[in-house]
Amino acid sequence: MTDETKVPLVRVSNLTRIFDVSKPWLNRVIERLPRARLTAVSNVSFDIPDRSVYALVGESGSGKSTIGKMVVGLLDASEGEVEVRAPDGQDDARGAGRTGVQMIFQDPYASLNPRWRVRDIIAEPVAARGGDTKGVAEALLEQVGLSVEDAGKFPHEFSGGQRQRICIARALADNPRLIVCDEPTSALDVSVQAQVLNLMSDLREEFGLTYLFISHDLTVVQHMADTIGVLYLGRLVEEAGADDLFETPRHPYTQMLFEAAPRMDAYGRDVEPPQGEIPDPINPPTGCAFHPRCPRAVDRCAAERPEMRRVGTSRVACHLAE
Amino acid sequence: MTEPTLSLRGLTVEIPTRHGLLRPVDKVSYDIAPGEILGVVGESGAGKSMAGNAVIGLLNRPARIAGGEVWLNGTRIDQLGREPMRKLRGKQIGMVFQDPLTSLNPLLTVGDQISETILEHLPLSRAQARERAIAALDEVGIPAAKDRVDSYPHAFSGGMRQRVVIALALCAEPSLIIADEPTTALDVSVQAQIIALLKRLCRDRGTAVMLVTHDMGVIAEAADRVAVMYAGRLAEIGPVADVLGAPRHPYTVGLMGSTPGASRGQRRLTQIPGAMPRLGALPQGCAFHPRCPRRGLNCDVDPAPGLEADGDRSACWFPVSDSEQVPA
Ligand SMILES: Nc1ncnc2c1ncn2[C@@H]1O[C@H](COP(=O)(O)OP(=O)(O)OP(=O)(O)O)[C@@H](O)[C@H]1O
Numbered sequence: 001m002t003d004e005t006k007v008p009l010v011r012v013s014n015l016t017r018i019f020d021v022s023k024p025w026l027n028r029v030i031e032r033l034p035r036a037r038l039t040a041v042s043n044v045s046f047d048i049p050d051r052s053v054y055a056l057v058g059e060s061g062s063g064k065s066t067i068g069k070m071v072v073g074l075l076d077a078s079e080g081e082v083e084v085r086a087p088d089g090q091d092d093a094r095g096a097g098r099t100g101v102q103m104i105f106q107d108p109y110a111s112l113n114p115r116w117r118v119r120d121i122i123a124e125p126v127a128a129r130g131g132d133t134k135g136v137a138e139a140l141l142e143q144v145g146l147s148v149e150d151a152g153k154f155p156h157e158f159s160g161g162q163r164q165r166i167c168i169a170r171a172l173a174d175n176p177r178l179i180v181c182d183e184p185t186s187a188l189d190v191s192v193q194a195q196v197l198n199l200m201s202d203l204r205e206e207f208g209l210t211y212l213f214i215s216h217d218l219t220v221v222q223h224m225a226d227t228i229g230v231l232y233l234g235r236l237v238e239e240a241g242a243d244d245l246f247e248t249p250r251h252p253y254t255q256m257l258f259e260a261a262p263r264m265d266a267y268g269r270d271v272e273p274p275q276g277e278i279p280d281p282i283n284p285p286t287g288c289a290f291h292p293r294c295p296r297a298v299d300r301c302a303a304e305r306p307e308m309r310r311v312g313t314s315r316v317a318c319h320l321a322e
Numbered sequence: 323m324t325e326p327t328l329s330l331r332g333l334t335v336e337i338p339t340r341h342g343l344l345r346p347v348d349k350v351s352y353d354i355a356p357g358e359i360l361g362v363v364g365e366s367g368a369g370k371s372m373a374g375n376a377v378i379g380l381l382n383r384p385a386r387i388a389g390g391e392v393w394l395n396g397t398r399i400d401q402l403g404r405e406p407m408r409k410l411r412g413k414q415i416g417m418v419f420q421d422p423l424t425s426l427n428p429l430l431t432v433g434d435q436i437s438e439t440i441l442e443h444l445p446l447s448r449a450q451a452r453e454r455a456i457a458a459l460d461e462v463g464i465p466a467a468k469d470r471v472d473s474y475p476h477a478f479s480g481g482m483r484q485r486v487v488i489a490l491a492l493c494a495e496p497s498l499i500i501a502d503e504p505t506t507a508l509d510v511s512v513q514a515q516i517i518a519l520l521k522r523l524c525r526d527r528g529t530a531v532m533l534v535t536h537d538m539g540v541i542a543e544a545a546d547r548v549a550v551m552y553a554g555r556l557a558e559i560g561p562v563a564d565v566l567g568a569p570r571h572p573y574t575v576g577l578m579g580s581t582p583g584a585s586r587g588q589r590r591l592t593q594i595p596g597a598m599p600r601l602g603a604l605p606q607g608c609a610f611h612p613r614c615p616r617r618g619l620n621c622d623v624d625p626a627p628g629l630e631a632d633g634d635r636s637a638c639w640f641p642v643s644d645s646e647q648v649p650a
């Protein structure tokens with residue numbers, strides 16, 4: 001292996017996104033409220049190696065989609081940056097999106113224009129940069145397991161799984177290197193999910209794609225990912241290879257999450273369910289954001305935010321992890 | 323044998339439409355014993371919710387029960403009128419749906435909602451009902467129930483709201499709870515809390531639970547027995563370890579193979595080709611035959627064998643035998 005292959009395709013450094021969620025000015029004055037800021041993503045750093053699948057997991061509101069949008073360039077970072085290595089040394093273009101980066105969303109109903117024919121939907125990224133769209137849709141439809149005749153139809157004529165295939169075809173049209181997949185199968189039934197996940201694995205091999213795969217479903221993530229990053233309240237708390245993470249979760253939150261996830265092989269298992277709930281992201285706990293729920297917390301945890309550090313083959317943000 | 327809390331016998335639901343008669347639930351029979359959790363699984367459109375709604379008399383017109391019987395604690399309830407059915411809900415059958423807000427009145431405090439339900443069904447005074455409401459909130463794990471009892475639903479998080487709904491479903495001490503996708507909108511950690519709660523209540527009080535979900539993991543975790551539905555019919559039913567661990571119906575086999583966590587270590591997930599048919603276009607014979615890898619000669623002609631409440635485990639002419647099971 002040369003060093004060249006080790007340069008990550010994506011480098012996310014100290015990424016932070018703050019939303020202003022204040023009430024309107026007049027209300028603030030009348031009710032004497034301060035400005036409210038919500039830190040959706042806080043100082044997150046990770047690399048995605050070329051041709052690998054990097055998964056982000058975490059519960060609702062942990063910042064997964066916000067990171068995904070910043071990676072494709074649909075949302076600006078408040079601090080930090082995302083670098084996507086451009087093919088043959090071009091600079092990555094800023095603006096509406098980055099070159100070579102596409103996104104697939106959870107809701108295959110909302111993300112397709114109902115008035116466009118499938119042909120035009122799929123070829124749109126090519127048309128947008130003034131490329132030749134002839135035959136593009138037809139070829140891609142076959143790639144994703146639909147048929148050439150489907151090019152003339154409208155989105156409402158397709159099932160959820162078929163629509164997600166159309167979204168995938170559209171994402172492929174621009175020869176992307178990276179596809180950010182935000183809960184791509186969460187709206188689908190398991191049998192259809194299996195079809196779409198298999199398709200995504202096949203396409204990845206065929207086109208040498210890299211995925212940033214966002215999901216709250218641990219079993220899906222375990223199946224798809226090479227590397228997994230676990231998010232809690234906008235912070236990356238642990239990152240490890242998929243097998244390592246499931247074998248030895250090191251962060252107390254990861255441990256709690258894995259313990260809580262339903263297991264297919266433990267009928268009638270009685271677990272002590274996790275305590276407490278995810279705190280309000282507008283007023284996150286001090287120090288380690290997990291400390292109010294952490295069974296191992298010590299005084300230091302409330303005072304000092306743990307840095308991400310290497311433990312074994314993992315990276316963990318916990319004072320006590322070893 | 324103890325009398326089952328709920329018995330379905332050939333329950334059939336029909337919807338007349340311009341394009342013909344649809345049958346979202348077709349001759350479904352099963353029992354749920356006191357203290358038992360029956361998981362009802364299947365992909366969307368399988369008829370899980372329709373079957374549950376038929377039991378509690380909440381079918382939206384034009385859907386109607388077109389055949390079969392529903393028995394609750396030895397009394398037949400499928401022919402009850404609107405008013406007696408309404409009394410039965412709440413008193414004898416508690417309900418928990420996916421979206422807690424559909425079950426809660428935003429204009430009433432949670433304490434008042436629970437008290438009202440209690441007063442409607444039990445001969446208690448207002449003060450006693452309020453005490454009960456606080457106890458109910460406490461039992462489902464609302465911290466500082468005494469202080470929270472006068473809060474409105476919007477002041478609670480999603481998981482807390484679902485706890486309130488469970489408290490509401492339980493406050494008149496029903497013998498049956500129908501929970502339709504109760505954790506689908508919740509995060510894993512909250513889901514684990516709600517499942518643990520349902521299991522505990524069912525065990526402590528002997529309440530029977532019909533747990534409707536599309537999530538095999540939830541079933542594995544919570545159910546004692548599981549009923550797998552496909553296209554309105556029961557495909558397979560039995561103890562959870564048997565059905566999930568050694569499925570007999572090809573559809574159950576396919577479902578397990580498609581579920582990432584159940585097929586650990588497999589590079590590719592098993593695919594069931596195609597998708598669930600639309601009700602208006604159900605295939606002849608066994609409805610699963612166009613997707614079935616075990617399809618035999620007559621599967622496209624002969625309807626699959628029916629499942630009696632105390633009969634076979636799978637509704638299939640060629641079920642997977644025990645000797646064919648892949649050892650785990
Ligand atoms: N445009 C916005 N304005 C204000 N707050 C926002 C905005 N977008 C996201 N947030 C907040 O940022 C946090 C992270 O949201 P995000 O959508 O990234 O979470 P997620 O991990 O994708 O969750 P889910 O699993 O529910 O999709 C949440 O608290 C959310 O409410």
Ligand SMILES: Nc1ncnc2c1ncn2[C@@H]1O[C@H](COP(=O)(O)OP(=O)(O)O)[C@@H](O)[C@H]1O
Binds near residue numbers: 337346366371372
């Ligand atoms: N009013 C209606 N008219 C026609 N079909 C309906 C109506 N309501 C429900 N259905 C159909 O009944 C079937 C069963 O629905 P449901 O019980 O909600 O499924 P599940 O809960 O298993 O997802 C589905 O195919 C659904 O489309």
Ligand code: SF4
Binds near residue numbers: 290297
């Ligand atoms: S830093 Fe402290 S509170 Fe945070 S996870 Fe580690 S032990 Fe728990």
Ligand code: SF4
Binds near residue numbers: 610617640641
């Ligand atoms: S009856 Fe025939 S088609 Fe239906 S599941 Fe069994 S083998 Fe398959």
Ligand SMILES: [Mg+2]
Binds near residue numbers: 065066
């Ligand atoms: Mg999201």
Ligand SMILES: [Mg+2]
Binds near residue numbers: 370371372
């Ligand atoms: Mg349903």
